[in-house]
Amino acid sequence: MKLIQYLRVTKRFYIIGYLPYRDNFQSAVDFAKVQWVKFPSYKKNWVADPFLFSIFDNTIEILVEEMCEDEGKGRLSKLCIDKKSGKLLDKKVILDLPSHLSFPIFLKENGKTYVYPENSGGGALRIYEYDYSTDKLVNPQVIIDEPLVDTIIHKIDGTYYAFGVVDDGVSHESTKILKVYSSKALTGKYTQIQTIKDDKKWERGAGRIIERNGRIYRPAQSCEIRYGYHLVFFEMVFDGKEFKEKYVGKIMPGKEYPLSIHTYNELDGYVIIDSLGYFYGRFSQFLINTKSIIQKCLKLIRP
Numbered sequence: 001m002k003l004i005q006y007l008r009v010t011k012r013f014y015i016i017g018y019l020p021y022r023d024n025f026q027s028a029v030d031f032a033k034v035q036w037v038k039f040p041s042y043k044k045n046w047v048a049d050p051f052l053f054s055i056f057d058n059t060i061e062i063l064v065e066e067m068c069e070d071e072g073k074g075r076l077s078k079l080c081i082d083k084k085s086g087k088l089l090d091k092k093v094i095l096d097l098p099s100h101l102s103f104p105i106f107l108k109e110n111g112k113t114y115v116y117p118e119n120s121g122g123g124a125l126r127i128y129e130y131d132y133s134t135d136k137l138v139n140p141q142v143i144i145d146e147p148l149v150d151t152i153i154h155k156i157d158g159t160y161y162a163f164g165v166v167d168d169g170v171s172h173e174s175t176k177i178l179k180v181y182s183s184k185a186l187t188g189k190y191t192q193i194q195t196i197k198d199d200k201k202w203e204r205g206a207g208r209i210i211e212r213n214g215r216i217y218r219p220a221q222s223c224e225i226r227y228g229y230h231l232v233f234f235e236m237v238f239d240g241k242e243f244k245e246k247y248v249g250k251i252m253p254g255k256e257y258p259l260s261i262h263t264y265n266e267l268d269g270y271v272i273i274d275s276l277g278y279f280y281g282r283f284s285q286f287l288i289n290t291k292s293i294i295q296k297c298l299k300l301i302r303p
Contacts, residue, residue, distance in 0.1 A: 011278065012259065012276060012277070012278060013046040013276070013277065013278075014046050014047065014048035014067070014260075014274050014275065014276050015036055015037065015039070015046070015047075015257060015274065015275055015276075015277060016036070016037050016039075016047055016048065016050040016062070016064065016263075016272060016273070016274045017034035017035055017036040017037060017086070017272070017273055017274075017275070018034070018035055018037075018050075018052070018060065018062075018081075018086075018270050018271065018272040018273075019033045019034045019035060019270070019271055020033070020269060020270060020271075021266055021269050021270055021271050022271075027249075027251075028251070028264075028266075028271050029251050029254075029261070029264075029271065029273055031254035031255070031256065034254075034273070035085075035086040036086055037062075037079070037081055037086045037088065038085070038086050038087050038088060039079075039088055040088060044068070044069055044070060045066055045067060045068050045069065046066075046067050046069075047064040047065065047066050047067070047077070047079070047274075048064065048065050048067065048102070048262075048263065048274045049064060049065040049102050049103045049104065049118075049263050049274065050062050050063070050064050050263060050265065050272045050273070050274055051063045051064075051104055051105055051106060051207075051208070051265050051272070052265055052266070052267035052268075052270060052272050053078065053106070053267075055083075055267060055268045055269075055270060056083075057083075058082065058083055058084070059080055059081060059082060059083055059089065060080075060081045060083050060270070061078060061079065061080055061081075062078070062079045062081060062272065063076065063077075063078055063079075063094070063104040063106065063115070064076070064077055064078075064079055064104065065077075065101065065102035065103065065104065066091075066093070073099065073100040073101070073121075074100050074101050074102045075093055075095065075096040075097070075101050076093070076094050076095040076096075076101050076102075076104045076115075076117055076137070077091050077092060077093050077094060078091070078092045078094050078135060079091050092135045094115075094130070094135055094136055094137050095115075095117070095128065095136070095137040097119065097122065099119060099121030099122050100119070100120075100121045101117050101118070101119050102117065102118045102150075103117055103118035103149070103150045103151075103205075104117045105117065105150075105151070105152065105153075105207075105208060106130065107153060107186065109186055112129055112130075113129070113130035113132075114127050114128065114129060114130070114186060114187065115127070115128050115129075115130055115137055116128070116143070116151065116153065117137075118148075118149050118150050118151070120147035120148065120149050120166075120167075121147075122147075123145075123147050124142045124144065124145045124146065124147065125142070125143055125144040125145075125146065125148050125151055125162075125164070126140040126141060126142050126143065127140070127141050127143050127186070127187055128140050128141075141187050143162075143183070143187060143188065143189060143190050144162065144164070144181060144189075144190045146164075146166065146179075147166060148164035148165065148166060148179070149164065149165060149166065149167045149204060149205075150164070150165070150204050150205035150206070150221075151163065151164035151205060152164070152205045152207075152208060152209060152218065153186070154209040154216065155186075156216075156238060158184070159182055159183070159184060160182065160183045160184070160185070160186050160188075160190070161180060161181065161182050161243075162180070162181040162182070162183070162190050163178055163179070163180055163181075163205060163218060163236075164178075164179055164181070164205065165177060165178055165179065165203050165204050165205070166179075167204060167223075169227075172201045172204075172223035172227060173201065175201045175202065175203050175204045175223050176197060176198050176199065176200065176201050176202075176203060177195060177196070177197050177198075177203060178195070178196040178197075178198075178203040178245075179192055179194075179195055180192065180193055180194040180195070180196065180243055181193060193242075194242055194243060196243065196244075196245060198245075200222070200224055201222065201223040201224050202220055202221065202222040202223065202224060202232050203220055204220060204221050204223060204228075205218070205219070205220055205221070206219040206220050206221040206228075206231055206232075206262055206263055206264055207219040207263055207264040207265040208265055208266075209236075210233075210266065215235055216235070216236045216238075217233050217234065217235050217236065217248065218233070218234045218236050218245075219231055219232075219233055219263075219264045219265075220232050220233070220234060221262040221263075222250070226259075226260070227260070227262075228260045228261075228262030228276070229253070229259075229260055229262070230250055230251060230252045230253060230260070230261055230262075231250060231251040231261055231262065231264050232247065232249070232250045233247075233248050233249045233250065234246060234247055234248065235248050251264065253275055253276075254275065256275075256277065257275035257276060257277030258277065259275075259276035259277060259278075260275060260276035261273055261274070261275045261276075262274065262276075
């Protein structure tokens, strides 16, 4: 096993990072200022789909998907991070099921916190209560009896609207179609009221609704080139009966982790994202370091 780890050239993994918020969310991510979270076990596990949960003077709490490669599925965890250094201080598993879990999006209402994660493998969208005494998700209720992914719920004038897609995980062709549902209660049954079709595969959700000056914007992920390649933002224009989408901008991956950026969330002056990059095995890192040394030597001997 150690030999395999040594010889492994590269491995893909997600990493999460945060930075102070800028007023223009379409250009909010300055990668030079991102504090990447130092998660200690990227060789076996990695974290993605981050949602800022609480921000304190010295620490940040984040809900994430924790991918367990040995099990081939994700679970939901709460991370406690040192705000200054990005060092992981504590991790608690808040929900683990036989099927894959991700996208731990939440809403707070009437003194309670509700989390409705992606669990399409479970066949339906369920909403849970967050039990602060145990740091566990409890009392699951089915609210949409469809295997939706990365669903976002937003309240407008006393009605809750849910935006979700079905994704086959292969061609991502169905991410051209956004389904819209409504309910009079957050935990009630939702009824589909609308379908929005696009000619691009970029309707899958990427984070919570953003509110600006009386307007609402929905982050989404473009799957045109590959799954979750980059972020797009839509203004959701509502006439009281139907929603129309207006594309307003995008955020592309940075150079350090160039394969993907597919989650964007804000809270109390901070932005959090995730990105996909490469973990280099020891042999690969040796080659990279050797190349760097040779390049430096060549610069010294060249006239």
